[in-house]
Amino acid sequence: MKNILVIGAGLSSSYLIKYLLDNAHLHNWHITVADADLIHAQNKINNHIKGTAVSLNINDSVERDELISENDLVISMLPASMHILVAKDCITHKKHLITASYISPEMQALHIDAMKAGVLFLNECGLDPGIDHLSAMKIIHDIQHKGGVITSFKSFCGGLVAPEFDDNPWNYKFTWNPRNVILAGQATAKYLENGELKFIPSSRIFTQTEEIKVDGYGEFESYANRDSLSYIKPYGIESAQTVLRGTLRRKNYSINWNNIIKLGLTDDSFIIYDADRLTYRDFVSAFTPGHGKENLELRVCDFLSIKQDADAFKKLQWLGLFDNIKINLKEATPAQILQNLLQQKWTLNKGDLDMIVMHHEVKYINEIGNCELGNKKLDEGTKMNTIISSLVVKGENEVLTAMAKTVGLPMAIAAKLILTNQLKARGVHMPTTAEFYIPILKELEKFGVKFEEKFV
Amino acid sequence: MKNILVIGAGLSSSYLIKYLLDNAHLHNWHITVADADLIHAQNKINNHIKGTAVSLNINDSVERDELISENDLVISMLPASMHILVAKDCITHKKHLITASYISPEMQALHIDAMKAGVLFLNECGLDPGIDHLSAMKIIHDIQHKGGVITSFKSFCGGLVAPEFDDNPWNYKFTWNPRNVILAGQATAKYLENGELKFIPSSRIFTQTEEIKVDGYGEFESYANRDSLSYIKPYGIESAQTVLRGTLRRKNYSINWNNIIKLGLTDDSFIIYDADRLTYRDFVSAFTPGHGKENLELRVCDFLSIKQDADAFKKLQWLGLFDNIKINLKEATPAQILQNLLQQKWTLNKGDLDMIVMHHEVKYINEIGNCELGNKKLDEGTKMNTIISSLVVKGENEVLTAMAKTVGLPMAIAAKLILTNQLKARGVHMPTTAEFYIPILKELEKFGVKFEEKFV
Numbered sequence: 001m002k003n004i005l006v007i008g009a010g011l012s013s014s015y016l017i018k019y020l021l022d023n024a025h026l027h028n029w030h031i032t033v034a035d036a037d038l039i040h041a042q043n044k045i046n047n048h049i050k051g052t053a054v055s056l057n058i059n060d061s062v063e064r065d066e067l068i069s070e071n072d073l074v075i076s077m078l079p080a081s082m083h084i085l086v087a088k089d090c091i092t093h094k095k096h097l098i099t100a101s102y103i104s105p106e107m108q109a110l111h112i113d114a115m116k117a118g119v120l121f122l123n124e125c126g127l128d129p130g131i132d133h134l135s136a137m138k139i140i141h142d143i144q145h146k147g148g149v150i151t152s153f154k155s156f157c158g159g160l161v162a163p164e165f166d167d168n169p170w171n172y173k174f175t176w177n178p179r180n181v182i183l184a185g186q187a188t189a190k191y192l193e194n195g196e197l198k199f200i201p202s203s204r205i206f207t208q209t210e211e212i213k214v215d216g217y218g219e220f221e222s223y224a225n226r227d228s229l230s231y232i233k234p235y236g237i238e239s240a241q242t243v244l245r246g247t248l249r250r251k252n253y254s255i256n257w258n259n260i261i262k263l264g265l266t267d268d269s270f271i272i273y274d275a276d277r278l279t280y281r282d283f284v285s286a287f288t289p290g291h292g293k294e295n296l297e298l299r300v301c302d303f304l305s306i307k308q309d310a311d312a313f314k315k316l317q318w319l320g321l322f323d324n325i326k327i328n329l330k331e332a333t334p335a336q337i338l339q340n341l342l343q344q345k346w347t348l349n350k351g352d353l354d355m356i357v358m359h360h361e362v363k364y365i366n367e368i369g370n371c372e373l374g375n376k377k378l379d380e381g382t383k384m385n386t387i388i389s390s391l392v393v394k395g396e397n398e399v400l401t402a403m404a405k406t407v408g409l410p411m412a413i414a415a416k417l418i419l420t421n422q423l424k425a426r427g428v429h430m431p432t433t434a435e436f437y438i439p440i441l442k443e444l445e446k447f448g449v450k451f452e453e454k455f456v
Numbered sequence: 457m458k459n460i461l462v463i464g465a466g467l468s469s470s471y472l473i474k475y476l477l478d479n480a481h482l483h484n485w486h487i488t489v490a491d492a493d494l495i496h497a498q499n500k501i502n503n504h505i506k507g508t509a510v511s512l513n514i515n516d517s518v519e520r521d522e523l524i525s526e527n528d529l530v531i532s533m534l535p536a537s538m539h540i541l542v543a544k545d546c547i548t549h550k551k552h553l554i555t556a557s558y559i560s561p562e563m564q565a566l567h568i569d570a571m572k573a574g575v576l577f578l579n580e581c582g583l584d585p586g587i588d589h590l591s592a593m594k595i596i597h598d599i600q601h602k603g604g605v606i607t608s609f610k611s612f613c614g615g616l617v618a619p620e621f622d623d624n625p626w627n628y629k630f631t632w633n634p635r636n637v638i639l640a641g642q643a644t645a646k647y648l649e650n651g652e653l654k655f656i657p658s659s660r661i662f663t664q665t666e667e668i669k670v671d672g673y674g675e676f677e678s679y680a681n682r683d684s685l686s687y688i689k690p691y692g693i694e695s696a697q698t699v700l701r702g703t704l705r706r707k708n709y710s711i712n713w714n715n716i717i718k719l720g721l722t723d724d725s726f727i728i729y730d731a732d733r734l735t736y737r738d739f740v741s742a743f744t745p746g747h748g749k750e751n752l753e754l755r756v757c758d759f760l761s762i763k764q765d766a767d768a769f770k771k772l773q774w775l776g777l778f779d780n781i782k783i784n785l786k787e788a789t790p791a792q793i794l795q796n797l798l799q800q801k802w803t804l805n806k807g808d809l810d811m812i813v814m815h816h817e818v819k820y821i822n823e824i825g826n827c828e829l830g831n832k833k834l835d836e837g838t839k840m841n842t843i844i845s846s847l848v849v850k851g852e853n854e855v856l857t858a859m860a861k862t863v864g865l866p867m868a869i870a871a872k873l874i875l876t877n878q879l880k881a882r883g884v885h886m887p888t889t890a891e892f893y894i895p896i897l898k899e900l901e902k903f904g905v906k907f908e909e910k911f912v
Contacts, residue, residue, distance in 0.1 A: 196742065197738070199723075203718070203720075269644060270644055287655050293652070
């Protein structure tokens with residue numbers, strides 16, 4: 001028998017735990033789910049004979065150490081900064097570890113220790129990062145193994161509401177951590193375009209978008225992610241003249257969100273004291289040039305160069321930004337006040353399903369010699385090819401969301417591969433090699449997590 | 457005999473040390489100047505019989521403690537974060553302390569200890585903060601003592617190049633820490649206007665400027681400082697419907713500096729590695745939408761909505777932003793790269809003199825009853841008055857700059873007042889009461905640091 005420990009029983013663990021319990025009899029696993037809140041853990045186990053729910057104070061080193069020592073593999077669903085606590089115990093007790101988070105410098109520093117302990121610390125094995133690595137690396141390696149040279153790599157991913165439940169003017173509802181949505185784009189975006197280094201400062205990330213069409217799902221747009229450059233080396237695409245990763249939203253989301261940023265409402269750098277003495281109207285008025293609250297609508301339109309009967313204005317109005325309703329937070333940053341308002345507007349209603357969209361566009365040339373990249377014309381003999389690979393996953397219900405499914409399944413499948421000795425890698429890794437992407441992508445397909453590829 | 461210790465012998469200490477040495481015989485003082493670099497300290501003492509230069513490693517607690525124990529009063533010209541080291545030794549040895557920096561929470565926490573030790577820790581006693589407090593409080597108290605009620609308080613200050621040496625298209629040269637100029641306006645500005653709370657996010661601080669005329673010196677403009685609201689309580693101007701503090705520049709500086717911010721060149725949040733492989737042209741191109749370095753000028757004009765023959769474009773060009781010259785920094789943030797370039801352009805030439813401008817505009821009403829403030833009309837009987845108070849100080853030479861004079865003299869005079877028992881305050885203070893502003897402003901006038909007041 002093998003023992004698996006899942007730490008963290010939040011919404012995003014639902015599909016992961018379901019998979020492990022569903023496969024527990026077949027592989028003779030016992031699943032322990034630990035959470036600060038025992039009820040959360042119990043709800044996930046739901047009296048399954050192969051499962052145990054326990055409460056865990058993650059900062060109690062004795063408790064943590066004991067629990068980890070009793071298991072063969074640990075899946076940490078904790079906030080990213082807390083994985084390191086678990087990782088150090090996993091070194092001590094020689095246990096495998098899986099996370100869906102970016103490899104932090106502290107985690108990377110454990111590489112040699114994990115190798116010596118003979119264990120695999122597999123990180124970035126959720127959706128994004130996770131399925132993006134798996135699917136991109138399969139395409140990249142396929143091209144490279146056939147002698148092709150990659151000239152452009154673009155990859156986009158977004159968590160959205162499924163079209164059937166898309167019933168608000170922003171075509172967006174929160175399906176993941178709302179705070180991350182409010183604070184999106186607050187760091188400079190860095191990417192490569194036609195051989196040139198490109199930076200987009202945070203003040204205009206939402207103005208430089210790219211249009212994306214996904215067959216059967218219509219039009220989307222993408223704004224640039226923080227750091228696309230850091231993918232060049234791990235992906236082995238140093239030949240690419242364009243490398244861009246972005247976040248997907250429905251068309252026109254960005255230009256309207258940019259109006260909110262221009263006003264300054266996403267500011268998270270200072271606290272407004274006695275915010276509960278202000279209405280949302282006062283709040284917006286404070287950020288709008290000019291004065292006089294009675295003509296706030298005009299001032300906002302003036303400042304944003306939009307008309308009061310324009311769609312852009314109606315979207316702001318729909319959010320309740322001009323309402324004379326008191327803010328129900330005592331001390332909060334502008335970003336927190338905005339989040340508090342939007343959580344009343346952009347919430348999934350009962351029965352609403354979410355949707356994940358991932359989309360890669362990879363360009364490559366077949367002949368290695370005689371080619372010039374970037375802006376310059378290719379020689380006549382050189383053929384430029386484009387592969388488009390798209391994934392759309394809809395939630396099954398309010399618990400088994402598309403987000404929980406695409407974040408949880410890759411980790412669950414990886415856990416099975418480790419415990420059945422199908423993975424040779426040891427030390428700290430992300431899933432960019434064939435031993436990861438071939439079996440994981442294959443099994444994901446059985447769950448409907450399947451990319452559609454086409455050449456254009 | 458009284459012993460005075462000045463810690464820090466940089467450019468900004470020149471006038472302070474000169475005053476102390478010039479007055480040493482009269483008051484029977486001995487002045488010790490301590491600096492990490494002995495040569496700096498020696499240059500300031502210049503073999504004066506009443507002075508001693510010593511080298512000091514500020515982090516060596518034994519060295520620091522001994523030096524402080526031997527003196528009666530300490531003036532710390534260290535970077536703001538380091539005053540606290542000195543302050544704690546001053547508590548131990550019961551020594552007075554003077555700084556030109558904002559009172560940090562750590563400094564404020566020493567208030568009771570300093571009172572118990574019977575010493576004065578006088579902070580914010582330079583130019584800004586310093587002369588701004590002294591001069592504003594004199595006006596405010598004069599009005600209030602006559603029964604007036606302050607309805608608006610605006611205060612502006614800037615360090616500039618004197619008009620005779622103002623020979624570049626930006627009408628600006630660095631006369632103080634260049635890094636602070638590059639990073640100016642990167643925090644949200646907060647102020648009060650006509651009774652309404654106002655916020656300006658960092659992305660548009662340089663677009664919301666106010667025009668200021670100073671008799672005999674022409675037109676200036678001001679952009680809002682970080683936090684004007686925090687002055688309401690210490691100044692006792694809770695009656696004011698408008699409270700705004702700003703930084704002065706010559707006209708049109710802000711709109712042109714805003715173009716640099718829009719491009720993203722003041723970004724200090726990430727490092728460009730191998731920056732020395734890039735030219736300034738590559739650097740600007742990376743931040744400009746579109747691609748193709750040959751048409752960079754067009755792309756910049758397009759992005760900023762300016763014409764290539766416009767003054768705004770010529771100002772960018774004059775800075776060397778389009779030059780094909782390699783950046784001579786290996787690893788640097790965009791802000792550091794920009795600073796490195798601007799330090800070659802905005803430097804005071806040999807013989808150039810600097811200039812300090814400070815300008816207050818205070819509005820008040822005489823009758824206390826029967827008045828409505830803000831947007832509303834005042835009753836007929838109520839008289840609205842405005843006092844304008846302006847200070848212009850030019851540097852005497854390259855060492856005795858206007859900046860060194862206006863930062864150093866208030867501290868030097870305060871030191872004299874303390875050592876001649878003319879100040880009763882004990883504990884942690886800023887100079888907002890009459891016992892400070894009356895004698896300090898009076899003596900500053902003898903040095904030509906004199907406000908011109910007028911009623912309009």
